[in-house]
Amino acid sequence: GIQVEQSPPDLILQEGANSTLRCNFSDSVNNLQWFHQNPWGQLINLFYIPSGTKQNGRLSATTVATERYSLLYISSSQTTDSGVYFCAVVGNQFYFGTGTSLTVIP
Amino acid sequence: GAVVSQHPSWVICKSGTSVKIECRSLDFQATTMFWYRQFPKQSLMLMATSNEGSKATYEQGVEKDKFLINHASLTLSTLTVTSAHPEDSSFYICSTDRGYGYTFGSGTRLTVV
Numbered sequence: 001g002i003q004v005e006q007s008p009p010d011l012i013l014q015e016g017a018n019s020t021l022r023c024n025f026s027d028s029v030n031n032l033q034w035f036h037q038n039p040w041g042q043l044i045n046l047f048y049i050p051s052g053t054k055q056n057g058r059l060s061a062t063t064v065a066t067e068r069y070s071l072l073y074i075s076s077s078q079t080t081d082s083g084v085y086f087c088a089v090v091g092n093q094f095y096f097g098t099g100t101s102l103t104v105i106p
Numbered sequence: 107g108a109v110v111s112q113h114p115s116w117v118i119c120k121s122g123t124s125v126k127i128e129c130r131s132l133d134f135q136a137t138t139m140f141w142y143r144q145f146p147k148q149s150l151m152l153m154a155t156s157n158e159g160s161k162a163t164y165e166q167g168v169e170k171d172k173f174l175i176n177h178a179s180l181t182l183s184t185l186t187v188t189s190a191h192p193e194d195s196s197f198y199i200c201s202t203d204r205g206y207g208y209t210f211g212s213g214t215r216l217t218v219v
Contacts, residue, residue, distance in 0.1 A: 040212075041197050041215065042213060043199065045207060045208070
């Protein structure tokens, strides 16, 4: 199967700081999504981004499919951004990455 | 957007009993539903894929007789954990592909005591 590695595994930010999360994948994919899992476990879809760049408020994402990576940018972080961020790719099934646990402190 | 309703949100059961988890697609017909399990501090692992009107496909290492999946209609897929044991305690979540991305249920936290 496709290996999906995320970095960093853990991240602590001061409120207002910016951050970049990275997702590397081992093979060509048909789709890539970024999710935020809140403390209750719910997965919130952030971006459907097989290639290119998208922005949604303080979040933006870029996928470079030919180089097999994607980046998630969080600007002006808020405490509500805390949680685990997953990228997931579609090969012959949906493969989840290892996750980045983000804690934003006031 | 697409909504997948998952129930119950949490359940505590005694060892040896069975628990049924339901996922309903509220505004579309889901021919395929994916079931995942997530242990604490870990990523989501695909357990099985259910297809409406046919047998589910299980991932390697997942016992099909223990995790019974039924997808009898285009709007309902169920996962039954049979003869639950404490090691089955986990977070279970369903998902389906809308064609423009996967959407997930809210998850079920199962605790077996």
